[in-house]
Amino acid sequence: MSTPAKVIRLDRDPRAGANGEIYVRSDASHLPFADRVFSAVISNHSLEHFDDLDGSLREIGRVIKPDGALFVSVPDSSTLTDHLYRWLSRGGGHVNAFTSSKALADKIEAETGLRHAASRTLCSSLCFLNRYNSPKPRPHRLLLLGGGFELSLLLYVLLSRRIDALLHLRTSIYGWALYFGKIPEMPDTEVYSNVCVRCGSGSPASVLRATFLRRILWLRLYQCPSCGALNPFLDRGSAVTLPYTNKPMVTI
Numbered sequence: 001m002s003t004p005a006k007v008i009r010l011d012r013d014p015r016a017g018a019n020g021e022i023y024v025r026s027d028a029s030h031l032p033f034a035d036r037v038f039s040a041v042i043s044n045h046s047l048e049h050f051d052d053l054d055g056s057l058r059e060i061g062r063v064i065k066p067d068g069a070l071f072v073s074v075p076d077s078s079t080l081t082d083h084l085y086r087w088l089s090r091g092g093g094h095v096n097a098f099t100s101s102k103a104l105a106d107k108i109e110a111e112t113g114l115r116h117a118a119s120r121t122l123c124s125s126l127c128f129l130n131r132y133n134s135p136k137p138r139p140h141r142l143l144l145l146g147g148g149f150e151l152s153l154l155l156y157v158l159l160s161r162r163i164d165a166l167l168h169l170r171t172s173i174y175g176w177a178l179y180f181g182k183i184p185e186m187p188d189t190e191v192y193s194n195v196c197v198r199c200g201s202g203s204p205a206s207v208l209r210a211t212f213l214r215r216i217l218w219l220r221l222y223q224c225p226s227c228g229a230l231n232p233f234l235d236r237g238s239a240v241t242l243p244y245t246n247k248p249m250v251t252i
């Protein structure tokens with residue numbers, strides 16, 4: 001994470017601190033912090049793994065400042081993406097299944113005391129299948145899902161968006177991002193269709209079109225601003241900003 005903010009990472013099995021980051025070993029349901037000390041809490045693809053979900057949410061509500069902000073992202077357990085993930089990794093540690101962003105937002109509001117400010121739908125690139133990201137040795141089941149080659153993921157991105165547009169399905173959906181508390185600047189809630197097949201970063205079409213677009217024969221590709229991988233360009237989406245600077249944050 002590149003930010004001037006002071007960031008504390010929390011995990012039950014943290015890696016050695018790198019790049020000056022602070023890692024804390026703890027369970028999310030028993031945070032080793034005083035009350036109301038963090039300006040922001042980021043729970044990125046985490047809640048689906050928490051054994052004590054309600055207790056963890058109450059702890060988040062305890063450590064965050066009254067004027068703080070909370071970001072949560074989770075998979076929609078009813079989607080093709082989450083089914084594939086759990087099948088490939090034999091559960092993948094997902095112990096909580098979310099099928100309604102409204103129900104989850106209501107629960108988070110009730111447990112943390114933070115007001116729900118905004119939601120956005122997240123698209124998938126199946127980047128967890130990418131050979132760069134899959135665990136070693138690679139699961140045999142990966143062979144049945146295209147082998148994790150970026151060309152097969154690229155085809156998934158193209159086909160899933162087209163199928164969803166034509167048949168009103170949700171094969172391209174991953175889950176949701178939810179925003180709570182006092183958000184300094186309201187996030188854009190438009191769906192980003194352009195999601196990198198290697199790092200999973202979503203990008204607004206307007207930014208990609210202006211700077212990162214490449215043309216190879218009849219194909220429109222973009223180079224991911226985060227990792228440099230080539231992806232198919234889909235002409236949809238817009239920008240989002242979350243300007244946190246010089247404020248203590250915790251990522252769980």
Ligand SMILES: [Zn+2]
Binds near residue numbers: 198227229
């Ligand atoms: Zn990328």
